[in-house]
Amino acid sequence: MTNLVELLKTPGASLECEDDFEAVNELVRSRGWSDGLPVVPPTARRVEQMLAYCDRPWDEPVARIAPRWGEATPLRLAANAVMAGCRPEYFPLLLLVTEALCEEPFNLYGIQATTHPCAPLVIVNGPVAKELDINCGYNAFGPGWRANATLGRAIRLALVNIGGAIPGLGDMSTFGAPSKFSYLAAENEQASPWEPLHVERGLPREASAITVIGAECPHNVNDHESITAEGILTTLAGTLIATGANDVYYDAQPLVVMGPEHAKTVAGGGFSKADAKRFLHQHAHLPMNRFSKENIERRLRVTWKERLGTAGLDAPVTMVQRPEDLLIAVIGGAGKHSAVVHTFGATKPVTRALKLRDGSYARSIADFKKSTPTPTLPLRGRENLENL
Amino acid sequence: MCELRKRGLATAVIVSEPFLTLGKTQARVFGVPDLPLLLIPHPLGGLSLEQVEGRAQRVLPQVLKIIEERAA
Numbered sequence: 001m002t003n004l005v006e007l008l009k010t011p012g013a014s015l016e017c018e019d020d021f022e023a024v025n026e027l028v029r030s031r032g033w034s035d036g037l038p039v040v041p042p043t044a045r046r047v048e049q050m051l052a053y054c055d056r057p058w059d060e061p062v063a064r065i066a067p068r069w070g071e072a073t074p075l076r077l078a079a080n081a082v083m084a085g086c087r088p089e090y091f092p093l094l095l096l097v098t099e100a101l102c103e104e105p106f107n108l109y110g111i112q113a114t115t116h117p118c119a120p121l122v123i124v125n126g127p128v129a130k131e132l133d134i135n136c137g138y139n140a141f142g143p144g145w146r147a148n149a150t151l152g153r154a155i156r157l158a159l160v161n162i163g164g165a166i167p168g169l170g171d172m173s174t175f176g177a178p179s180k181f182s183y184l185a186a187e188n189e190q191a192s193p194w195e196p197l198h199v200e201r202g203l204p205r206e207a208s209a210i211t212v213i214g215a216e217c218p219h220n221v222n223d224h225e226s227i228t229a230e231g232i233l234t235t236l237a238g239t240l241i242a243t244g245a246n247d248v249y250y251d252a253q254p255l256v257v258m259g260p261e262h263a264k265t266v267a268g269g270g271f272s273k274a275d276a277k278r279f280l281h282q283h284a285h286l287p288m289n290r291f292s293k294e295n296i297e298r299r300l301r302v303t304w305k306e307r308l309g310t311a312g313l314d315a316p317v318t319m320v321q322r323p324e325d326l327l328i329a330v331i332g333g334a335g336k337h338s339a340v341v342h343t344f345g346a347t348k349p350v351t352r353a354l355k356l357r358d359g360s361y362a363r364s365i366a367d368f369k370k371s372t373p374t375p376t377l378p379l380r381g382r383e384n385l386e387n388l
Numbered sequence: 389m390c391e392l393r394k395r396g397l398a399t400a401v402i403v404s405e406p407f408l409t410l411g412k413t414q415a416r417v418f419g420v421p422d423l424p425l426l427l428i429p430h431p432l433g434g435l436s437l438e439q440v441e442g443r444a445q446r447v448l449p450q451v452l453k454i455i456e457e458r459a460a
Contacts, residue, residue: 067410069417113410169409 004048007059014044018252018295021300028083033161035153035181037168039083050078053091055357062095063102066109069165072098076162079156083367084154089132090147092368094154096354097122099124100212101155105348111214116246117177119157121215122184123256123329126208128354131365138187138333141179141218153181165287179217185331188221191260192330193267199329201351202275207361208354213255213327214347216245218339223262229269233276237283238339239311241319243291248319249299250345255327256280258340263330277323284319291317390418398458399423402447404430426450 008014017027024041029035040046049057061071070076074095101108101120110199111118124134135145143149164170173180189196198209203238223235224377236256247254256276258266266276288308300308302318308315312373327349354362362368393399403411403425426447435443444456 067414067417164413168406170413172407172410 002274003341004044004051004075006059009058011074011339016169017041034083034162035156037153037181039157042082044084047075047078047288050081050088050091051075052085053088053365054078054095055368056095057093058146060276060281060349062147064097065098065102065112065163067113068168070162070164071160072162073100075122076290077158078159080161081150081154082354084157085146085150086154086195087146087150088153089144090154092130092354092362092365092372093132093151094125094158096352097155097198097210097212100350100352101159101212103285103350106214106350107144107344107347108163110161110312110346112159113170113172113213114357115172116343116344117173117175117180118214118216118246119177119179119183119349120159121179121213121341122152122155123197123213123331124184124186124356125196125203126187127206127318128208128362128365129189133191134184134186136188136331139185139189140188140331141327144332148297149182150182152184156180179215183215187329188331191263193263193336194250194273194328194330197302197327197329198351198353202349203353205359206363208224209351210354211351213253213349213387214344215255215261216302216342216344218257218341221262221338222336223338224232224336227265229266229271229276230279231291232241233271233279234283236262236338236340240280240284241286242342244296245342246345247342248317249303249327250320250347252343252347254343255329255341256347257332257341258328258330259332259335259337259339260330261334261336262338273328274323277326280326281318281323287314287315289313378387390415391418391422393420393423396458398455400451400454404428404432406430408411412452418424422445422453 020039025038028039051074056062056074058075059073061073063072064070065072076097077094078091080090111120129136132147134147158163172268187196197211198207199205201211203209219239221236221239223232226232226235240254288311291300328348356362356367389399389401401423403409405427408425408427411425415421428443428446
């Protein structure tokens with residue numbers, strides 16, 4: 001069904017509220033429907049505008065979001081996108097990310113409900129990243145860019161409002177993380193000496209794609225001194241291995257974010273992405289005696305029984321089990337920095353291409369607008385909120 | 389666990405206090421709001437083996453009762 005007037009007649013589909021910004025936000029706050037920040041009032045007209053870029057039936061769930069297992073219909077997602085401040089053009093990516101998050105290997109239930117401070121990180125690749133002006137350069141993980149800030153926030157609002165990730169109830173994170181507000185960036189493909197992440201993950205370069213990773217916040221890797229590939233990668237490997245990271249206890253796939261300058265140095269040393277991964281795999285390890293006695297006996301010797309079950313205390317504990325398990329993306333502006341992004345561990349990254357309903361790769365976001373009807377809702381009695 | 393209960397098997401989920409609400413919500417969402425949730429003190433991690441046994445002893449009578457009831 002794509003007629004909003006009819007859809008809003010469904011019981012519970014809409015709420016009447018005073019035509020006032022503060023009143024709407026008080027209602028939202030009292031129902032727990034926010035990340036704590038004020039929201040853009042999701043009026044019927046704004047939601048309909050958001051759905052102008054939706055090529056699916058508006059009331060047909062695209063996924064169920066754990067732990068509440070709420071149905072993520074385009075209509076509900078659009079309301080959250082409006083609340084987050086998204087432009088309607090962002091909506092196809094919100095649908096795609098929602099589907100990817102709910103694929104089994106990602107383990108969204110675990111990521112949402114765990115005590116660990118992880119959040120879904122979204123990396124956008126391909127021509128759509130540029131078309132939507134998603135930041136891939138300076139401060140890409142920080143504030144200052146509408147697409148990064150609001151699309152990332154829409155994902156969080158959907159996880160809370162549809163998925164029930166409410167602190168202490170459905171989100172049991174011991175202390176959470178600032179990345180739970182918004183965690184989305186594009187890869188700086190232009191500054192990368194290597195194939196982009198989505199190509200590494202098996203998609204054609206011309207496709208636009210998202211990769212979701214159940215991730216911690218980035219841990220910075222400062223290296224202003226190394227001028228060789230081996231030097232940069234040695235510093236990175238040292239940050240990658242960490243005694244308290246979940247990745248050391250699981251068959252995990254952490255991400256290495258290379259700043260463009262570090263990436264250039266590494267590639268300049270003749271290292272392909274696969275070479276860099278092999279080096280990191282070989283060097284990101286610690287002798288078992290660097291872990292606590294209890295972790296050795298109750299975790300490491302049990303989880304990695306074959307390799308460490310009876311091994312001596314100087315046996316190496318590796319950060320990733322296979323070189324290809326590492327992900328590498330080039331993000332950022334000038335500067336001698338890279339970052340290690342540890343994960344929840346019990347999660348696999350999911351990469352999905354942006355496709356039209358006929359299965360072809362979307363060339364542009366504008367492709368999604370063609371098949372949608374023109375807005376049906378007139379502006380009636382909502383002037384104050386609509387003109388914000 | 390919810391699926392097992394729907395199939396008529398003796399089932400119970402052992403939860404520590406902070407996770408009781410999450411457990412209740414999951415049981416309700418999956419259509420078995422009467423799924424027994426057996427409460428033990430928090431935490432579960434960082435316990436000595438004796439402490440783990442102590443927590444197990446605490447809920448053992450309830451586990452046995454559920455099995456006996458199902459058998460009857």
